[in-house]
Amino acid sequence: MNKYRSHNCAELSEKEIDKIVYISGWLHRKRDHGNLLFIDLRDHYGITQCVIENNNKFFTVLEKSKPESVLKIKGKVVRRASGTENVELKTGKIEISIETLEVLSNAKELPMPVFGEKEYPEDIRLKYRFLDLRREEMHKNIILRSKVISFIREELLKLGFLEFQTPILTSSSPEGARDFLVPSRLNPGKFYALPQAPQQFKQLIMISGFDKYFQIAPCFRDEDARADRSPGEFYQLDLEMSFVEQEDVFSVVEKLMINLFKKFSSKKIINDAFPRISYENAMMKYGTDKPDLRNPLIIFEITDLFNREDIKFDIFKKLVKSGSIVRAIITKNTKDKPRSFFDNIDKWAKEQGASGLAYFTLEKDGGIIGKGPVGKFFSEEALKELIKICDAEIGDSVFLACGKKKEVEQLLSLARDKIANDLNIINKDQFSFCWIVDYPMYEYDEKLKKIIFSHNPFSMPQGDIKQLNFNKPLNIKAYQYDIVCNGIELSSGAIRNHIPELMYKLFSVAGYTEKEVNDKFSGMINAFSYGAPPHGGIAPGIDRIVMLLADKKNIREVTLFPMNQNAEDLMMQAPSNVSEKQLKELSIKKDIKK
């Protein structure tokens, strides 16, 4: 028998009554009656109540021990008197009558308690992450994360995927996020980059003939944080398959996701086959390429209405004449909502930097009328037309946004969420997945005044590649796809372009010469000229998946040791200064502007 424990803290039951046992764990909670002392001893597995009386010489030791000290307790398992059982505890029918105890490790007074599940400031939680992680909720999240990863491994191994590791020190790549750089000692002045994703390596694995690969891959991007985005590093389930079309990837990943979410959550998955929405359609109906499909609200295009003579809404009409568009959100049966409901939304829109959201309700007063601030500008005929376009009814409300296409999309996308939340029409007990497909290969960057890749430059363009019209590059679509669940982008993937000539052409549209492509992507381009299989894959974000399964809004709740928003590790104090000697070895000089 091990010297620390014969049983863990969740194990003992009536079966062990009268046995002498050893258990070890943290002093979770103390209830001191003066001459009788109860403690809850906690380990990873659970909690066991132990009791000691003042005739025991260890009584004062225990009385003086602080919470979270680590104890080893030896004692007899006894049945709790009827009426003193605790049904909440797995071990609640018994307790340990302490004979001896040993303090294995003393705890100082705690900066944050472990007992209780109150909220604490995040900087303290991050600094004392080891205490935070002892708490039930966090402990549970991290266990869930581990189980999710194991499950994914099992499923993919069953399907014939092989797990490989790819380099962490690699080369900096153009396109995409800012790289983390690592100076090279042996090559002064040169730098490695940490991979933003194992993108090129996974393609090289396919070219190396391994057919199906996956990896729980760390990815590094030096970009600013968000609630659902850690600064610095995150994990992807990176996977890639040879000789596949988009549908093959879809069927593997869709099944994996459904099995995973069914296994680890009791929430209902609305669509067993994920609906597919084209990028264009998503932008139209939801204003975003990561729509929350639990939200029933839809955006309608009604710009043309504003060319009608019988609409007198002059501000909008003027804007439309100069190229603005008008889109609308309809909310069902909301005519009796208080004025404050509408005003709040208008106020909110103004806070978003928009000029506001115009609104009115559709009511019947003899004929159909628009009631509300701007309702009077619409004739009955115009309202009938609007009702037709937007599939609206009497009693519904209409919210209108007017502006440049991008602004309207962005505002109405946020407004969809805002209004639906205010109306409480989002079912929080559901997962609603979809594929967003048919992404454009390129987009026009207004700031740089040039054409850039809209997603992954290695994606295969759609259609007959001999017939592609490179004079109209913005019309080229790619075999590029995202999985979205409840408004969160879970993964991004593509069928890759394995044809070097085509790749040069595609890059030239984005302003890269053949030489530049050769320089920047030498490993891969070279490999493509020695026989590359058609291949494709995807990379679901592990952190976000666990976030959804754990029902957390913040990625740090499902990460063991996250950094804060300034990309600092408050516990390890990273990043930190290094010695002059280290810098010298690396041929690095500091030049800090202040």
Place this chain on the structure above:
RNA sequence: GGGGGUGUAGCUCAGUUUGGUUAGAGCGCCUGCCUGUCACGCAGGAGGUCGCCGGUUCGAGCCCGGUCACUCCCGCCA
């Protein structure tokens, strides 16, 4: 880089609207009492640069300016 929110005891927060005696509560901590608790109870106690700096004022936790920290968002994230 920009915008919003927050900052008062170890922790959670009240007090800021309308400036005015010694800044409060709960949890935690310390001391004492308590033999059936499981958020144990009871009594007492310690604990504060009201984030920091400056200004206005007879007087600032409260008003003004600046600054710092944390957080949320925008930009950014192929």
